[in-house]
Structures are given as C-alpha cells and as structure tokens.
Amino acid sequence: MQALRKVYQMTSNTVTIQLPITFQNRLVEIILLPLDETCSPMTFPNTDWPPDFFEKTAGCLASDPIERAPQGDYEIREEIK
Numbered sequence: 143m144q145a146l147r148k149v150y151q152m153t154s155n156t157v158t159i160q161l162p163i164t165f166q167n168r169l170v171e172i173i174l175l176p177l178d179e180t181c182s183p184m185t186f187p188n189t190d191w192p193p194d195f196f197e198k199t200a201g202c203l204a205s206d207p208i209e210r211a212p213q214g215d216y217e218i219r220e221e222i223k
Contacts, residue, residue: 149177 144164150157161170 144162146159146162146165148159157174159172
C-alpha cells in the first residue's frame with residue numbers, strides 16, 4: 143500500500159493537496175488530524191487501566207451473577223458425500 147503523509151501549518155480553513163500520479167483515478171481515504179499539543183500522537187491521553195481498577199471492580203456482580211442460558215441440543219446433519 144502506498145501512503146502519502148504531509149504536515150501543514152494551517153492558516154485558513156482550506157487545504158490543497160497535490161497527489162502523486164499513482165493516486166489518479168483511484169479510491170482514496172483522506173484523514174485530517176490536528177497535531178497541536180493537545181492531540182499530538184506523542185501526547186495522547188493514557189489508555190491504560192486506571193490505578194486499582196481491578197481491585198475496585200472485582201466481584202462487583204457477585205450479588206447478580208451472569209448465567210449462561212441452556213444452549214439446546216446439537217443439530218444432527220446429513221453427511222456430505
């Protein structure tokens with residue numbers, strides 16, 4: 143897969159992108175992401191579990207346990223020949 147990445151300092155609400163000839167007459171996806179200090183890939187919010195998450199939530203459904211309903215009998219099918 144060929145990819146094109148350009149970083150622009152936006153001074154207006156319009157952008158023009160000159161594409162390589164190999165992109166001509168093809169279906170392309172264009173994604174615009176702000177790269178300022180609040181959304182930079184280097185400063186994304188922490189996506190780890192919060193501290194003590196498992197200790198605080200373990201057993202929280204003990205009074206209302208999840209039960210699996212009966213699944214029924216296995217279907218008997220004709221043998222493929």
